[in-house]
Amino acid sequence: MKALIISDEINQFHAAMLKSVLLILSLLPMSQSSLTLWNATEGSSQIMVGFFAISFFSALCVLCFWSALKATVLSVKQQQISALEQRVVNVYRYIPMLFLTVMMSYLVTQL
Numbered sequence: 001m002k003a004l005i006i007s008d009e010i011n012q013f014h015a016a017m018l019k020s021v022l023l024i025l026s027l028l029p030m031s032q033s034s035l036t037l038w039n040a041t042e043g044s045s046q047i048m049v050g051f052f053a054i055s056f057f058s059a060l061c062v063l064c065f066w067s068a069l070k071a072t073v074l075s076v077k078q079q080q081i082s083a084l085e086q087r088v089v090n091v092y093r094y095i096p097m098l099f100l101t102v103m104m105s106y107l108v109t110q111l
Contacts, residue, residue: 009076013089016074020067020096024103030060031107068096
């Protein structure tokens with residue numbers, strides 16, 4: 001299906017960016033829920049909950065980084081879009097990595 005205003009390839013590029021940003025956004029509720037669960041447990045159970053939370057959170061961080069990196073190197077065919085659209089795409093492709101950096105900085109200061 002062709003888009004009316006922008007090309008189909010740009011539309012797919014935008015969908016990939018949104019998926020990457022939504023994956024990065026999932027870091028915030030995951031960190032908050034694991035912290036709440038860790039605070040609700042007592043004693044030696046905190047060790048087990050902490051280990052699983054750190055393992056799951058680090059795996060999610062790796063997936064978020066991979067998704068942002070994949071979005072950064074995603075290419076769009078240059079012959080189908082104008083020069084202005086090409087400049088916008090070149091700036092727009094760094095949004096997920098910037099968003100990941102901001103989210104990780106926020107989480108570090110909050111935890």
